[in-house]
Amino acid sequence: MSTLKIALTKGRTEKQVLPLLEASGIDCSAIRNKQRRLIFNDLPDYHFILAKGPDVLTYLNRGTMDIGIVGSDILAEQHNEQYEMLDLQTGKCHFVLASTPDFDPHQVKRKIIATKYPSITQRYFRSIGEDVEIIKIEGSVELAPLVGLADAIVDIVETGTTLRENNLQIFATLQSVSTRLVVNRLSLKQHQSAIQQLITNLQQAIKTEV
């Protein structure tokens, strides 16, 4: 069997996906005890790297990795060219439009929206026939409406705790997000049987999990 090279989004995605990979028969003990390692070539069938979400796609698009495990938020934001084959049903959350309670979504003005996800934000407002000014923020987006930088934010919400703690409320719910298995188009041909086996195992593991 050929070796599959898998890029895994490090952090929360990694923690949520490891049980699924283990249930599919992949020994993930090296990743669990990783310390500062980023690259795992110990197993004969699967090599792993840990990377940030957007970088997972960069590695995948250049063909240096066969498979990427990454959130659909990043796939939607980055315009993915590869095969998004499987919804792993973990890391579930959704995009929301949120702001301070006094925000009026129907106010007649060109709204200013702060977000880490400009493409998704633009697509949403275009779909409701509105044009907005977008300010790209790299983190702690909740701050923007609180300090008067923006009228509202578009961000990912899992439980809503952060929003509530910052006295922000949800004005609209946009698309939902979950972790996906993405496969390089040519890798699928080059490693057909290995990838098919992995996907079958994962589908089985997801069914048991749900």
Next chain:
Amino acid sequence: MFNRNLPVGTRDEFGAVAQAKEKITGQIQTYFRRRGFQKLTTPLLEYKAVFSSMEQQTYQPYQLLDEHGETLVLRPDLTLPVARVMSTTGIKTPVKWYYSGEVFRVKKRLSGSYNQQTQAGIEIIGYRSLKAEWECLTAAIELCQQLAVSDLHVELGHARFVKAVLQALPLNTLQQATLQQALFSKNLSEYQAVIAPLVADPFYPFLQIWPWLFGDFAKVLDQLKLLPEVPELQSIFQELSATKAFLKQQFPQRTIELDLSIESPQDYYTGMIFHGYSDSTAEFLFSGGRYDQLLSSFQNTLQPAVGLAFEVDQLAQYTATTTTTPTTLIYFDTASWGVAQQVLQQTPNSSLCLAATKREAEQIARRTNSKLIDVTEVQP
């Protein structure tokens, strides 16, 4: 400010890499000239409208305006300009063209991709018979052999297969489009949801395996037993099987594969599609197929056409050798120019050293790690 920088997505090529590409392009062109193809060169700049049948999303072109405000592009494709030539010049068909050149497609910034690619290929225009596909495939395989691509996979497909199956399903146009989208993007989660209502349909067993309908030719054909009979598909299967038999006879060593779940490279494809790839490259080495309606976007008459294009950059990467053979420098003076010329011709990888003095020549040889031959002492 930018006088020392390259624009994003471009690169300089020199030495071994540039020479490898030149050599490959040369080999491909010589091969087609010997097969009786004629050269066609089209300009880098074209009106944007020439490429209107391409999907803008996947092939974003570099754009500029001419002096009348018309939008020009650096060509993102080499086939559509051929169609433009054919529809405006009254060239008699059938005709076989070969071409090579640069195409420009703007990719994502700072992602490690290049926006300028070298392609070399052919267009066979005016032949309806399968023999045209076979000439393309023969050329593709023979050239890969010449270029020492030892692990070549040749993959066949057909532009009309997916549409014919979709139309045979009890689905409306919108549902067909959703299913096609899920199939082409290999989004299995979504695909399963779309086919779920068809569970009692005779097509269901086939639908379940459709996204995996690629790989070894015989294996894929075997899986097609699950497919209920669709009269429209008979001619497609005949073409594919005849081609497989032809290739097996001509090139018994080659791995022939079949993909019946893939999207056509462009909307204008109407018949057989073929690709070549190796185990190690990240892109296809060559792609091609039949597009009988290509010229209809330029004129009313339909002309059958089959084309093939090699990705020269991918071939160069595949065949790249990192070993640099040491060069030999030939030092000479005015009297020994003739001798130097003779030695130059006889010594591989040699070059005239144009230094004025022997001492300078020795310094250059040391600096460039070359061997130095002094022919001033040799008697003519």
